[in-house]
Amino acid sequence: MPLIAHACSDSVRANTGHNLPFTIASTRDIDMYLGEIRDQEGGSNDLAELVFKFGSYLGELLVRHAGARWVEPPAELGGWPGVELPGGTFGDPIGKAFKRVDNGPEDSVVSFIDVTMELARGTPKRRWFKKDK
Numbered sequence: 001m002p003l004i005a006h007a008c009s010d011s012v013r014a015n016t017g018h019n020l021p022f023t024i025a026s027t028r029d030i031d032m033y034l035g036e037i038r039d040q041e042g043g044s045n046d047l048a049e050l051v052f053k054f055g056s057y058l059g060e061l062l063v064r065h066a067g068a069r070w071v072e073p074p075a076e077l078g079g080w081p082g083v084e085l086p087g088g089t090f091g092d093p094i095g096k097a098f099k100r101v102d103n104g105p106e107d108s109v110v111s112f113i114d115v116t117m118e119l120a121r122g123t124p125k126r127r128w129f130k131k132d133k
Helices: 002-016 024-041 045-066 093-103 109-121
Strands: 069-071 082-084
Touching (some): 002 045, 024 045, 024 093, 024 109, 045 069, 045 082, 045 093, 045 109, 082 093, 093 109
Antiparallel strands (some): 069 082
């Protein structure tokens, strides 16, 4: 999977001149590129290989920055490889890339990476409301 992630970075550089440096901040660029695919193609069918590469890039970010590792998916999920976080949580960055293209910004890969990084750090979930005492 790291080779596919590098192929993604190379494709972006060749087509846009922009570098994807395998930083968490580059997730915003990936979200933008996936949004452009949605705007131009209407879905992931015609550019599935490219969307797969972007998902691999996202997974490699989690390997490098969250201590994840590439694994085969659980049997009940099937599909393509995903990542396993240090605590054992399975993540599907490739599936998330496809959802971003097919469903739009409500499936932002930025949010996916942010939440996954919190899970990897063991950060408690944010509370959006105060509980009455």
